[in-house]
Amino acid sequence: MKSFISILTIYFLTAITSSAQNAEKKVVITGVRFSYPLVEKWIEAYKVVNPDVNVVIETRTTTDPAKYDLLIEAFDQDANIKESREFLYIGRYALLPVANAQSAFASEFGEKGLTNELIKQIYFNDIYADKKKQKEIKSQFTIYTRLQKAGAPITFAKYFGYEQTNIKGKAIAGADEHLVKALLKDSTGISYNVPGLLFDLKTRQPLAGLKIIPVDADGNGKVSDDERFYGTLDTVLDKIESGQIKNIPVEFLHLSIAKNSTNEEALKFLQWVASNGQETLEGFGFLKLDPKRLQAEKAKFDVAVN
Structure with a gap:
């Protein structure tokens, strides 16, 4: 009996030691x-x-x-x-403006793009903005943003001189991927998001149903042909890494x-x-x-x- 008890004691001590070792190997x-x-x-x-x-x-x-x-x-x-x-x-990581591909917003801005002033006018509440200088926007749109404090909305707002709470639109619970899902369901939807969620990581093409909106990347007040570089994910990354790109928060x-x-x-x-x-x-x-x-x-x- 003593021998059996000794064996059990050794077994349990070994099990405890093994468990402790395994715990130390977990991250x-x-x-x-x-x-x-x-x-x-x-x-x-x-x-x-x-x-x-x-x-x-x-x-x-x-x-x-x-x-x-x-x-x-x-x-x-x-x-x-x-x-x-x-x-x-x-x-x-970078943040890009995006819209439902079937939206009137995508039709209006999918080619001519967004300047710094337009991004601020469209995405942010600003009580100090001069309403007389704002541009006419013909298309109806619905902005989707994050409800919780998170990296993407904080970074997006901070780049343009605002706080996350200044972002207009519908604040939805969940993660950044839920903004994409909301856009795909709403033909008036627009938002902002990281390239890894806006492009298919295998084909490197924009996700079906989304239109990434070009921006004034050199800060000259207009969007030219060479600033419409959103055809593939790799082109976007190369352009951003190549120099001082404006109006794309990083x-x-x-x-x-x-x-x-x-x-x-x-x-x-x-x-x-x-x-x-x-x-x-x-x-x-x-x-x-x-x-x-x-x-x-x-x-x-x-x-x-x-």
């Missing part, structure tokens, strides 16, 4: 949902070289973000949050970890992404970091580990 990520396909690709590649590590994505809920090992987010955080977390800026995508984190595997995953994550960005509609910034990000986490 839980949450954050902005339009990044999930990209993160899933990173996880898939990471699993090949680290088969014993379980990296998973959990859809963000009301749970305290601090309960997750890593956050992937799409807007600049408040100073108090920056004090408690280390950030890896890994890529960038913001960083970043991963972060708590400074007091004890999950070594989470830090290792961050390091791996810093070294290997750039090659998959454009495939999912994101923009690469410039080489100098990338080296600085890599060095930051080398120091953190060593």
Whole structure:
């Protein structure tokens, strides 16, 4: 009997130890949902070289973000949050105006495009705007925007000098992908969104039913032929990466970890992404970091580990 009890004790101790070891090999990520396909690709590649590590994505809920090992987010955080977390800026994303392809708005602006002044007039509530200088817009339209605080609406509004709360239209619950679904159902719908949700990632063509609206990309007050570069996703990314494009908001995508984190595997995953994550960005509609910034990000986490 004593021998059997001893065997059971050893078994349970081994099971407990094994469970603890497995727990240490798990990394839980949450954050902005339009990044999930990209993160899933990173996880898939990471699993090949680290088969014993379980990296998973959990859809963000009301749970305290601090309960997750890593956050992937799409807007600049408040100073108090920056004090408690280390950030890896890994890529960038752009925001493009878009309309239902069958809408009168798409017919009116699909070719002539939008200037800075028109974007502000159409998308934002501005009590200080000079109504006498506003352009006549013949088509009826319905703007769809995010209800919750989120990276895309914050970035879109900030670029043009506003707050998320200044965006006009119907604020809907859910993620950025739900804005696309709303557009496809409403023949008057217009919105803004990231290229990765507006283009088919396989064909690299705009999604059927959507019309991406060109903008005055050089800031000269009109939209010329060379500013209508929305035929393929790769053309859009190349144009934005090639120089100082105006009227297309661009913001960083970043991963972060708590400074007091004890999950070594989470830090290792961050390091791996810093070294290997750039090659998959454009495939999912994101923009690469410039080489100098990338080296600085890599060095930051080398120091953190060593």
